[in-house]
Amino acid sequence: MTVSTTSRGFRPSRRQMLAGSAAAAGAFTFGFTIPAGAQQVGGPEINAWVVVHPDDKVVIRIARSEMGQGTLTGLAQLVAEELNCDWAKVTTEYPTPGQNIARNRVWGNFSTGGSRGIRESHDYVRKGGAAAGMMLIQAAANEWKVPAAECVAEKSVITHKASSRSIRYGQVALAAAKLEAPKDVPLKDPKDWTIAGKPLLRLDTVDKTNGKKIYGMDFKLPGMLNAAIKDCPVFGGKVKSFDAAKVKDMPGVKHVLPVGESAVTVVAETWWQAKTALDALPIEWDEGPNAEVTSESIAAWLKEGLDAPQAVVGNQVGDAKAAIASAARVVEAVYSYPFQNHACMEVMNATALYTPEKCEVWTPTQNGEAALAACAEASGLPLAKNEAYKIDLGGGFGRRGAVQDWVRQVVTIAKQIPGTPVKLIWSREEDMLHGRYHPITQCKLTGAFDKDNNLTGLHMRISGQSIVAGIFPQNIQNGRDPAVFQGLNPSGPEGSIGYGIPNLLIDHAMRNPHVPPGFWRGVNLNQNTIYLESFIDELAHAAGKDPLEFRRGLMKNHPKHLGALNAAAERAGWGKPLPEGVFRGICQTMGFGSYVAAVAEVSVNPEGKLTIHRIVAATDPGHAVNPAQIERQVEGSFVYGLSAALYGEITIKGGRVEQENFDTYEVMRLEAMPKVETVIVPSGGFWGGVGEPTIAVAAPAVLNAIFAATGKRIRSLPLKHADLRKA
Amino acid sequence: MAKLNVNGQALDVTVDGDTPLLWVIREQIGLTGTKYGCGVAQCGACTVHIDGVATRSCSLPVSAVTAEQRIVTIEGLSPDGSHPVQQAWIKHDVPQCGFCQSGMIMAAAALLQSNPKPTEADIASEMTNICRCGTYVRVKAAILDVASGGQLGRG
Numbered sequence: 067m068t069v070s071t072t073s074r075g076f077r078p079s080r081r082q083m084l085a086g087s088a089a090a091a092g093a094f095t096f097g098f099t100i101p102a103g104a105q106q107v108g109g110p111e112i113n114a115w116v117v118v119h120p121d122d123k124v125v126i127r128i129a130r131s132e133m134g135q136g137t138l139t140g141l142a143q144l145v146a147e148e149l150n151c152d153w154a155k156v157t158t159e160y161p162t163p164g165q166n167i168a169r170n171r172v173w174g175n176f177s178t179g180g181s182r183g184i185r186e187s188h189d190y191v192r193k194g195g196a197a198a199g200m201m202l203i204q205a206a207a208n209e210w211k212v213p214a215a216e217c218v219a220e221k222s223v224i225t226h227k228a229s230s231r232s233i234r235y236g237q238v239a240l241a242a243a244k245l246e247a248p249k250d251v252p253l254k255d256p257k258d259w260t261i262a263g264k265p266l267l268r269l270d271t272v273d274k275t276n277g278k279k280i281y282g283m284d285f286k287l288p289g290m291l292n293a294a295i296k297d298c299p300v301f302g303g304k305v306k307s308f309d310a311a312k313v314k315d316m317p318g319v320k321h322v323l324p325v326g327e328s329a330v331t332v333v334a335e336t337w338w339q340a341k342t343a344l345d346a347l348p349i350e351w352d353e354g355p356n357a358e359v360t361s362e363s364i365a366a367w368l369k370e371g372l373d374a375p376q377a378v379v380g381n382q383v384g385d386a387k388a389a390i391a392s393a394a395r396v397v398e399a400v401y402s403y404p405f406q407n408h409a410c411m412e413v414m415n416a417t418a419l420y421t422p423e424k425c426e427v428w429t430p431t432q433n434g435e436a437a438l439a440a441c442a443e444a445s446g447l448p449l450a451k452n453e454a455y456k457i458d459l460g461g462g463f464g465r466r467g468a469v470q471d472w473v474r475q476v477v478t479i480a481k482q483i484p485g486t487p488v489k490l491i492w493s494r495e496e497d498m499l500h501g502r503y504h505p506i507t508q509c510k511l512t513g514a515f516d517k518d519n520n521l522t523g524l525h526m527r528i529s530g531q532s533i534v535a536g537i538f539p540q541n542i543q544n545g546r547d548p549a550v551f552q553g554l555n556p557s558g559p560e561g562s563i564g565y566g567i568p569n570l571l572i573d574h575a576m577r578n579p580h581v582p583p584g585f586w587r588g589v590n591l592n593q594n595t596i597y598l599e600s601f602i603d604e605l606a607h608a609a610g611k612d613p614l615e616f617r618r619g620l621m622k623n624h625p626k627h628l629g630a631l632n633a634a635a636e637r638a639g640w641g642k643p644l645p646e647g648v649f650r651g652i653c654q655t656m657g658f659g660s661y662v663a664a665v666a667e668v669s670v671n672p673e674g675k676l677t678i679h680r681i682v683a684a685t686d687p688g689h690a691v692n693p694a695q696i697e698r699q700v701e702g703s704f705v706y707g708l709s710a711a712l713y714g715e716i717t718i719k720g721g722r723v724e725q726e727n728f729d730t731y732e733v734m735r736l737e738a739m740p741k742v743e744t745v746i747v748p749s750g751g752f753w754g755g756v757g758e759p760t761i762a763v764a765a766p767a768v769l770n771a772i773f774a775a776t777g778k779r780i781r782s783l784p785l786k787h788a789d790l791r792k793a
Numbered sequence: 794m795a796k797l798n799v800n801g802q803a804l805d806v807t808v809d810g811d812t813p814l815l816w817v818i819r820e821q822i823g824l825t826g827t828k829y830g831c832g833v834a835q836c837g838a839c840t841v842h843i844d845g846v847a848t849r850s851c852s853l854p855v856s857a858v859t860a861e862q863r864i865v866t867i868e869g870l871s872p873d874g875s876h877p878v879q880q881a882w883i884k885h886d887v888p889q890c891g892f893c894q895s896g897m898i899m900a901a902a903a904l905l906q907s908n909p910k911p912t913e914a915d916i917a918s919e920m921t922n923i924c925r926c927g928t929y930v931r932v933k934a935a936i937l938d939v940a941s942g943g944q945l946g947r948g
Contacts, residue, residue, distance in 0.1 A: 134890030134926040267886045274891030275882045276874045277826020277867035281892060284825035292820075317809060338816035411830050411838060411892040411925050460828075460892030461925050494831045694886065698931065702889060705927025728835035728923060737917040739929040 109236070110243035112201055114161075114172040115145055115194030118239035122222045124151045126195075128158045129166070129173035130183040131432050132270065133462035134702075135757045136695040137183040139268045141191055143691055144184070147262040148195035148253060149202075151235060152222040158269060163434040164453040178432040179467040179585055181658035181755020184691055185559075188753050193251045198242075200251065205242035206233050256689055256750070265694030270458070282415045282430040282457045287487040290417065291320055292337035293479055294344040295490060297329040298351045299499050300721035301580050304328050306350040313343040322347065325478050333479065337491050356580040356721035364506060364579045364718060365402070371529025371575035372400065372510040378544070378576070380551030384569035386514075389523025393514035397608045399601055401511070401781045403593035405716035406504035407723075407731060408586055412460020413497040414472040417489040418480035420445060425452045425477060430459035432467035440470035444477035463706070464585035468537050469502050495726040502584025503716055505531035509597040513605045514569070521605060521620065523569035526554070526598065532576050533590070536583040550574045552590040553657045553762065554598065559754075561591055561657035564627030565602070565620040581718060587706055588761035591657035596783070599653035599766035604779060613652055613770065614640050626686060626749065627654055630661040633684035633747045638665035647671075648679060651770025655762050660754030661686040666740075666767035670775045674790035678708065678740040678768060683760050685744070688752035699756045700744040707764025709734040715784045732786070796860035799824070800869025803860070810856030815839040817855045818866060826867035826895045830923070837922030840896035840903075841866050847903035867895040870902060877944040878902045881935040889926035897922050901936050905945040911936065 109119030117125040126145045132138040138158045146156050166173050174187060199219055206224040207214040210231055217226050222235040256263060273279035298304060308330050310322035318339030325331050330349055334340035371377075390396055416429035418441070425445035431437040431454070438454040445452055454473075459466055476490040492500070507530030514523035532547035541547075553561035554572045563572075586592070606616035614635050621628040631654040640650065647669045654663035667680040683700050690696055713732035717724045725731040765783065772790060773779050780788045795806045799822060806821045818827050818841070827850060830838030834849040841850045842865040843858065858864065870876045874883075878901050881887075888894045897920070904911060904919045911919065916936050924932070939945060 132890075134888075136889070268888075270891075271883055271886055271888055272874065274888035274894050275879045275898060276870075277824065277895050279891055280825070281828075283829065284819075336816065336820040338812050338820060342811075409925060411828075411836065411890065411923065413829070459890060461890045463925070491829075494833075698886070698889060698928075701930045702927030705929060706925070709925075727833050728831050729833060733923055733925065734929075735923060736920045736929040736932060739933075742930055 110239050112198040112239065112243050113194055113247060114169065115191060116149060116198035118202070118235050120236045120239070122152060122234050122236040123155050123157065124149065124222070124235070126156060126158050127161050127173065129161065129176050130187070131176070131178040131434065131456055131459060131462065133178065133432065133459035133466070135183070135699060136268055136692065137178065138270055139266065140184055140691045140695060141187070142269060143262045143266065144188055144192050145195035147259055148192045149199045150219040150221070153261050153266070155222065156269065160434070160456045162453060162455055163438040166435065167449070176434040177436070177467065178462070179464055180589070181757040181759065185659045185753040185755050192253050196251045196253055197248055200248045201242040201245045202235050202238055204245055205238040208241065209233070209238065262691050263689070264692065266692055268695065280457065281412055281460045282417070282428065283412055283460070283491055285417050285428050285457060285489065287417060287419065290487040290489055291333050291335065291483070292340050293331045293333045293476070293488050293490040294337060294340040295325060295329055295331045295475060295492060295496060296344055296349065297496065297500050298353065299723070300351065300353040300357050301582060302356045303354040304352045305330055306352040308350070309348040313347045316343040316346065319343045321483060323479060323482050325475050329475065331479050331490070333483065333488060337489070341493060353721060359580060359721045360719050361717045367579070368506065368508045368529045368577050371577045372508055372527055374529070374575045376575060377527065377573035378546045379571065379573045381554055381556050381563060381570060381572040383567065384523070386523040386525045386569040386571035389569035390512055390514040390525060393522060394517040395515040395608070397513040397515070397605060399511050399604055399779070399781060400508060401597045401600065402508040403506065403596060403783055404714070405506050405581060406586055406710050406714040407498055407501040407716050407725070408463040408465035408584070409498070409731060409733060410459070410461030410463060410465055413492045413494055415489065415491040416473050416476040417487060418476040419487040420477065420480035420484050422484065423451065425480070426455070427473055427477060428455045428457055429473055430457045430466060431470060431473070432459065432462045432464070433470070436468065437470050437473050440473040441477050444474045445481060463587040464589070465502060467585055469584060471500070494728070498726050498731060499723050501716070502582050504586035504592070505533050505583040505590070506579065506581070507531060507593055509593070511597060511601040513601065515609065519609050521567060521609070524567050526572040527575065528573070529575045530577050531583050532578060533583045533585055535576065535578055545576065547574070547576065550590055551594070553594045553655050559659045561655070564624040564654060564656055566623045567620065580721065588758045591655060591759065591762040592707070592710070595653065595655040595762035596765050596769065599655065599763070600769050600779070600781070603651070603770045603773065617654065626661045627656055629747060629749060630654055630663040630684045630686045633745050634663035634665050634682050637684065637743060637745045638682040640665060649771050649774035651767045651772070651774055653763050653766040653770060655759070657762060658755035658759045659687070659752065660756060660759045662759045662763050664760065664763035664767040666771040668768060668771040668775055670772065670790045670792070672791065676772065676785065676790055678738070681740050681742045681767065683742060683744055683763065684747055685756065685760055686747045686749050687754035687756050688748055688750060690746050690748040693746050696746055696756045697744040700760045701742045703758070703760035704742050704764045705734050705739065707761035708738070708768065711765035711768060711783055712738065712785050795855045795858070797855070797858060797864060798860060798862065799864045800866060806855070808855060810854060812855050813851050814841070814853045814855050814858060815850040818850060824866050824868050828892055828895055830893065835923070836893070837900055838893050838896040840899040840922065842899060842903055845903065845906060847900045867899060870899065876902060877939045877942065878905065878935070881939045885931050885935040885938065887928050887931040887935050889928055893922060893924045897924065897932055901932070905936065905939055909943060909945050910940050
């Protein structure tokens, strides 16, 4: 059984309700059936990706999660393009992770992160649409007894010109569903696209304007209780004891329970009652071995790594150390980047129902299969007796992907109250204290010039945290975290460096504090681009060259990087006069398969107040599937990236996070938002992501503009700590 | 027990008087369009109108609201999504994840009601709701679009 995601939001279908009401012993369970092919409620499944109803409504199945990035719309455009269906009649739905496993993973990867939705599934989703289209045409041809090659389809209508006959998709869907899937499935040339590549409106907007859309936090089941949770605020600590008797008679309270070794929950009739009782519950923590750690102690440890003899090499050309040793002039700088919380607007939450026969979980997740795995792990039931249902996310940004800690928690709670559905909602404070934070790093950069002012060498030493070591330690090989060099690699789609420097060394001294790291929108490209692009600016300044010209001089063998840089520079009018007091900064990078660049225009008043007036951002994602949504992703990237640059900082004291809410963890609001001009320059031949790459150019463009405005080089973020008064 | 007027309906609600209005709306009344984001009146996801004024309901005890005060939630802004702000939001494709947008729309509707022709500076100072996806550019464009149509205002 699938659940509808478009237009109505997630809610149990009538069929699910009926299955539930028939369940034995009063327990409310959802039916779970595998889509059986041709005979489904509503309309037949032509193949795994496409269902066509008699009235021509087309339901397109989407495996990736919608969290605001528009993937439901973009992926549906690709399927619809090849299907030649009527876009006005397209809706989408999620298959469940359990169905994916039962059907031999016919929908591929559910993981939604790394800006991979389109760039990693464009081929098979388009083939799904094309194959379904071929089957529908074949069904019409069979009925007319003409060769399929003589029939064409457009907007869900199949026409046989020679005999002037036409028929709608909905009329042949049943027959098409019984046909064998074609083996050879040709795809259109993107230049012939009429649905994909167009700036279409999203499919899922209306219910987001009237309160009807159901998020995980809004999800309800009959008889459901609500849970609030507190995990030990010091990472690695445990619960020593809690005094349930103190709160068990408070209004609505049903249960006070341990959750694993480190957390306590109060389960009550309403969430507010649960939270109120939890706040009143005396809990003693065993804070464990990390109770003395502070931001200062972490910084000192990372600083030591900047000069440590041991480091893993990520990119090496020639002999950078020798070039530095023999340089006519050396430029050196140390940068740092703090922990950041994702701070999704919707806090972590999930609903679970456990019985000894089955465990089900409903949750906003970036990876339905990971949620299912977490459910199975916590329930202890065989995988086939678990199911996870995805709900659209109120923000994800990487927090709801690789780690499904809240799913494990809710199932651990549900298992203690079998037969009773329970919804766990974190408080904002819990969400701040138990994030999976943007990794903390420092970076020392050393550049070498010869006597003629040519850059002859660069050593970039990164010291600090590895996300992969924290989340997938099995993927660390010989001490190397490959993701740490995002944007700095010699080649490859995940982020290659755009400069040709004769002697280059980029290495990483891993230092993993106890604060858990996570994939945070933009991941390691964020700080790597700040480090490299700020320092390239420093080198340009040291060489007495224009920052754009200096970059161009190093980019002769990197035409795609250069193409994005030039596109941003040209639109911004680099070199042309600006209003008095306004200054520009420029930068570029490559990651998540795409080439991006930005120019920022800023002013700094005599009191040191920064105003960002205008951002020009260029992006080359190869193919642009929906330019209107790319614009929105780029604009959003600057909110995320500039929030981090201006305010974002999680600090540690006593082993725990100090910030608990938006009053101390500030984020960007409308008032600080600059004008953003998006330049989309798809050069074709590859597929890049658009949700993340431009985040990385937000901060360095602004930092370089601040230097132009003030002569101050800010090397430590966030900017709220910096004194920007003119030097 | 609280007596409330929500979206034009007089309601008797059994609830502790300290409970924030947000949670009464969500859990007792069952209207979930109004969101919890922070609980400390920082983010505005919980914005409702009380007698036409945009109010952050997460930090207002239900006991502070009288039976005569008219509470309007996103569900009651218009019967059919036809409010000019809702229509502008659709036209400009404003929402991304959408979670903050109920509050954003309620804040925008109240702003335009009291100031039908806001300047960009008015919008910047009045629209203080947090959006993490980053819809601010479109929020501003949609508000300016409604303002140019002159469909809202006192009178």
